[in-house]
Amino acid sequence: MSNENIIECKDLNKYYSGVHALKNLSLKIKKDSVVGLIGDNGAGKSTLIKILSGAHAPDSGHIYFEGNEVKFKSTKEAMNLGIETIYQYSALIPQMSIARNIFIGREQTTFSLGSIGLMKTKSMDKAAMDALNDVELHLRSPDTPVNQLSGGERQGVVIARAMYFKSKVLILDEPTNHLSVKETNKVLRFVEGLKKQGVTSIFITHNLSHVYPIADHLCVMARGEKIADLAKQDTNIDELTDLLVNG
Amino acid sequence: MNTNNLKSILMRPEISTFIMFVVIMTGFFIANENFLSARNIRIVMGITPEYIIVAIGIAILMISGEFDLSVGSVFALVPMTMVQLVHQGIPPWFAIALGLSIGIAVGFVNGFITLRFGIPSFIATLGMLYIARSLTTVATGGFPPPFPHELPNELFVFQFEVFRASLFWMLGVAFIAGIMLHRSNLGNWIYSTGGDTAAASSMGIKTNNVKMFCFILCGFLAGFAGMIQTFRIEAPLPSQGYLLELESIAAAVIGGVSLFGGVGTIFGAAIGAILIRFLESGIIMARIDAEWFRAGLGSLIIISVVFNTWVVRRGENMVHKNQAEENENSPQQNDSVTESER
Numbered sequence: 328m329s330n331e332n333i334i335e336c337k338d339l340n341k342y343y344s345g346v347h348a349l350k351n352l353s354l355k356i357k358k359d360s361v362v363g364l365i366g367d368n369g370a371g372k373s374t375l376i377k378i379l380s381g382a383h384a385p386d387s388g389h390i391y392f393e394g395n396e397v398k399f400k401s402t403k404e405a406m407n408l409g410i411e412t413i414y415q416y417s418a419l420i421p422q423m424s425i426a427r428n429i430f431i432g433r434e435q436t437t438f439s440l441g442s443i444g445l446m447k448t449k450s451m452d453k454a455a456m457d458a459l460n461d462v463e464l465h466l467r468s469p470d471t472p473v474n475q476l477s478g479g480e481r482q483g484v485v486i487a488r489a490m491y492f493k494s495k496v497l498i499l500d501e502p503t504n505h506l507s508v509k510e511t512n513k514v515l516r517f518v519e520g521l522k523k524q525g526v527t528s529i530f531i532t533h534n535l536s537h538v539y540p541i542a543d544h545l546c547v548m549a550r551g552e553k554i555a556d557l558a559k560q561d562t563n564i565d566e567l568t569d570l571l572v573n574g
Numbered sequence: 575m576n577t578n579n580l581k582s583i584l585m586r587p588e589i590s591t592f593i594m595f596v597v598i599m600t601g602f603f604i605a606n607e608n609f610l611s612a613r614n615i616r617i618v619m620g621i622t623p624e625y626i627i628v629a630i631g632i633a634i635l636m637i638s639g640e641f642d643l644s645v646g647s648v649f650a651l652v653p654m655t656m657v658q659l660v661h662q663g664i665p666p667w668f669a670i671a672l673g674l675s676i677g678i679a680v681g682f683v684n685g686f687i688t689l690r691f692g693i694p695s696f697i698a699t700l701g702m703l704y705i706a707r708s709l710t711t712v713a714t715g716g717f718p719p720p721f722p723h724e725l726p727n728e729l730f731v732f733q734f735e736v737f738r739a740s741l742f743w744m745l746g747v748a749f750i751a752g753i754m755l756h757r758s759n760l761g762n763w764i765y766s767t768g769g770d771t772a773a774a775s776s777m778g779i780k781t782n783n784v785k786m787f788c789f790i791l792c793g794f795l796a797g798f799a800g801m802i803q804t805f806r807i808e809a810p811l812p813s814q815g816y817l818l819e820l821e822s823i824a825a826a827v828i829g830g831v832s833l834f835g836g837v838g839t840i841f842g843a844a845i846g847a848i849l850i851r852f853l854e855s856g857i858i859m860a861r862i863d864a865e866w867f868r869a870g871l872g873s874l875i876i877i878s879v880v881f882n883t884w885v886v887r888r889g890e891n892m893v894h895k896n897q898a899e900e901n902e903n904s905p906q907q908n909d910s911v912t913e914s915e916r
Contacts, residue, residue: 382776401778402775402776402777403778406778414773414776418776419770420766420769420836421769421770422765422769422832422836422837423765423766427766431762431774431777431779432777432778432779434759434762442759443758443759444758445757446757446762
């Protein structure tokens with residue numbers, strides 16, 4: 328973990344049809360760290376990640392990425408800078424193969440006319456397998472449809488995709504929801520591996536016990552506000568649980 | 575590994591449709607051996623390319639997650655426009671270009687209404703079904719016009735020994751569509767848009783543009799196919815393509831295209847369309863009352879979809895069984911809070 332901030336938010340506000348979903352939120356995220364963003368449902372976690380990922384724009388406030396102010400107009404712009412978001416339910420297309428999923432929207436092409444071209448399937452298949460091996464996920468074939476994978480394996484594919492495209496920040500929205508204990512541990516290992524490879528991750532969850540073992544920093548939200556922002560060495564699981572429950 | 579590959583090929587819906595095709599063809603051949611005579615193949619394959627072209631357009635649109643119920647009406651409106659323009663003294667090729675742009679325009683309007691107002695394409699194109707049919711009838715001025723022989727119809731429907739020129743046009747369309755859908759990145763976007771629109775757009779796919787492209791392509795192909803039919807029978811009829819929208823959806827579904835988007839192939843849709851035409855011919859050749867065709871088609875739709883669903887379930891069950899074995903020793907976690915915040 329370095330002392331440099333990769334993302335800094337200042338006084339972000341967001342309203343949804345009159346509801347103040349995010350209130351003066353400021354947050355600093357250090358490079359190469361794992362940040363646990365915890366809070367109960369409706370705490371504003373999703374609003375925050377939608378803003379960081381470029382899906383929604385804040386009504387006021389500033390975002391700095393690697394020291395420069397950024398204003399994202401689309402998720403594509405955020406992805407091009409290296410901020411990749413993994414949404415809980417909508418990260419992969421179930422009927423499509425692993426390789427096709429990894430390259431959605433970023434296919435390797437040849438004979439291109441404008442942005443349309445023939446896909447280099449062989450090279451994409453190989454790159455997909457290499458990317459999976461890099462996150463220690465060993466699957467049989469890049470042609471396997473994603474709906475034949477377990478929940479943990481799917482998260483592995485998504486993380487491999489983010490790694491392959493050299494993401495600097497990975498935002499994971501409830502990556503361990505609906506997973507068995509064994510599968511959850513797999514995902515936690517993937518996230519730990521990210522830190523070693525120089526990727527910052529923001530791990531959103533309402534389950535403190537999942538993120539606590541691997542987080543460097545913990546940020547607790549309630550009612551659209553940040554109510555605590557602590558380095559792991561300055562806190563403990565009881566204090567955090569208390570914050571989470573009593574807000 | 576090899577048996578797994580074989581299994582995964584056999585479990586593809588278009589392959590099971592192909593097997594069904596072979597079985598049905600064999601059955602009709604046993605009933606009447608003239609069924610597979612050059613003469614009968616010539617008759618059936620003379621008309622089939624038109625239906626395949628429409629089914630290809632419908633299949634691509636359905637894979638992207640939308641419907642078009644107006645194809646039957648566009649199938650009549652486009653050639654009617656061409657014929658009437660030629661009668662107005664417009665040069666034939668220019669009339670063809672204008673006619674085909676009507677198909678494109680209808681596709682665009684279908685897409686625009688569906689996407690701009692966020693209504694189901696089923697409704698938008700149901701409206702268009704009536705509008706385009708009405709326009710076709712109005713364009714006749716009350717009486718079907720004669721076919722103008724300035725139009726270069728031989729280029730599209732010339733009768734060779736067994737096949738018509740339309741077969742080669744259809745093969746061209748299928749080849750280009752197949753490359754686009756199965757080999758190009760645009761195809762990847764179409765599958766992802768239909769498979770899960772939210773996921774595709776979170777990956778930066780402009781899903782509305784992808785759908786709009788498919789609507790336009792579908793309208794264009796329906797008009798192009800209608801033109802071929804009018805050129806073949808040399809009579810522009812306002813009733814042409816009546817109920818074709820349902821038959822095209824049937825062809826796509828029989829060929830393994832999913833009603834929910836994201837699944838299907840060009841080959842499957844083509845086989846579905848061929849199967850319907852041979853079913854019709856086979857029933858006549860077997861000296862069954864031709865009124866039974868619709869009952870046969872209905873049964874075919876139900877049987878093929880039930881069969882495809884069963885095959886997919888079987889595939890999924892096998893996977894779940896494997897996963898269950900893998901996770902046998904890890905107890906399932908009890909997480910009472912499962913709803914995500916929105």
